[in-house]
Amino acid sequence: MDFLDDLHRAELGPIIWLQQWPDWARPVLELVSVFGTDTFFLLCLPVLYWCVDPKLALRLALTVMVSAAANAIAKLALHQPRPYWIDGRVRPLSLEGAFGLPSGHAQNGTAGLGRLAVTAARPWAWWTAGGLTGLVCLSRVYLGVHFISDVVTGVLLGAAVLLLVLKLERPLTAWWRGLELWAQVAASAVLSGALIGAAALANAPYAGWSLPAAWSAAGQIAPESPTTIVTMAGVLFGTLAGASIMHRMGWFDAGGPFGLRAARWLLGTAVAVLIWYVQSRLLPQSGVVTYAGYAVLGLWVQLGAPLVFIRLGLMSRARQAQAVH
Numbered sequence: 020m021d022f023l024d025d026l027h028r029a030e031l032g033p034i035i036w037l038q039q040w041p042d043w044a045r046p047v048l049e050l051v052s053v054f055g056t057d058t059f060f061l062l063c064l065p066v067l068y069w070c071v072d073p074k075l076a077l078r079l080a081l082t083v084m085v086s087a088a089a090n091a092i093a094k095l096a097l098h099q100p101r102p103y104w105i106d107g108r109v110r111p112l113s114l115e116g117a118f119g120l121p122s123g124h125a126q127n128g129t130a131g132l133g134r135l136a137v138t139a140a141r142p143w144a145w146w147t148a149g150g151l152t153g154l155v156c157l158s159r160v161y162l163g164v165h166f167i168s169d170v171v172t173g174v175l176l177g178a179a180v181l182l183l184v185l186k187l188e189r190p191l192t193a194w195w196r197g198l199e200l201w202a203q204v205a206a207s208a209v210l211s212g213a214l215i216g217a218a219a220l221a222n223a224p225y226a227g228w229s230l231p232a233a234w235s236a237a238g239q240i241a242p243e244s245p246t247t248i249v250t251m252a253g254v255l256f257g258t259l260a261g262a263s264i265m266h267r268m269g270w271f272d273a274g275g276p277f278g279l280r281a282a283r284w285l286l287g288t289a290v291a292v293l294i295w296y297v298q299s300r301l302l303p304q305s306g307v308v309t310y311a312g313y314a315v316l317g318l319w320v321q322l323g324a325p326l327v328f329i330r331l332g333l334m335s336r337a338r339q340a341q342a343v344h
């Protein structure tokens with residue numbers, strides 16, 4: 020893509036200039052960068068789901084997952100480098116193995132923080148979401164892992180995902196709730212598989228592709244690795260299937276004294292970390308194991324943990340069934 024190559028070369032100067040900022044800027048921008056990661060949202064969501072507002076947690080989770088999935092597929096479809104991969108003058112203040120365009124931090128930050136701003140429906144929420152997203156974009160350019168065009172594209176795609184989710188949320192929720200439970204679980208599996216299939220199709224035109232010699236500064240990377248997509252597919256299945264089953268069982272009340280909420284978070288997080296550790300450290304690594312491990316993790320968060328909390332008296336059942344959003 021000659022146009023993108025020319026654009027990237029033109030953007031190297033501003034990146035190098037940004038990296039000349041005083042040393043104190045680095046830890047600040049590294050911290051800010053966290054707010055745009057899908058991992059950040061997925062780590063925060065159990066707290067929101069178990070201890071604050073499960074319906075909001077589900078809305079936010081699905082928004083971020085749609086955004087992250089679209090981003091991963093777009094990266095494979097475009098196959099574009101990161102700044103430090105192509106120019107040794109750019110310092111790699113963070114290391115990334117996936118392709119660069121579009122920026123996932125910018126996209127997920129726009130979609131996730133925008134979803135929260137929509138829920139708050141206050142001017143201050145929009146200003147906060149916009150300000151944080153802008154800082155996230157700045158941090159990714161400063162760290163040398165994104166071109167300016169990467170973050171601009173990420174913001175635009177994140178906004179598009181957010182608008183699409185807001186438009187389709189009600190009709191899709193109504194359709195989903197009208198399905199039998201077995202059909203909801205089957206649909207969860209189909210959507211999960213479709214995500215993997217879409218990524219494979221996006222990457223198909225690059226069969227036999229290898230790292231260009233000009234990207235030698237990238238080091239040992241595997242940007243075509245399916246691990247990220249397989250992980251998201253497993254989480255998607257576990258989230259949709261688990262929430263559907265929990266809804267049919269009567270849902271739960273996320274309220275209660277602070278002590279009970281803290282106990283839920285501690286117990287639930289400990290089990291989640293154990294599931295992750297077994298899947299990633301003790302079992303043979305393969306696509307099937309990764310998918311199954313993250314599917315179990317999603318099922319634990321959405322279904323297993325609430326049932327255990329109810330059994331232990333840390334949580335009560337909802338007074339009436341709640342809608343799955």
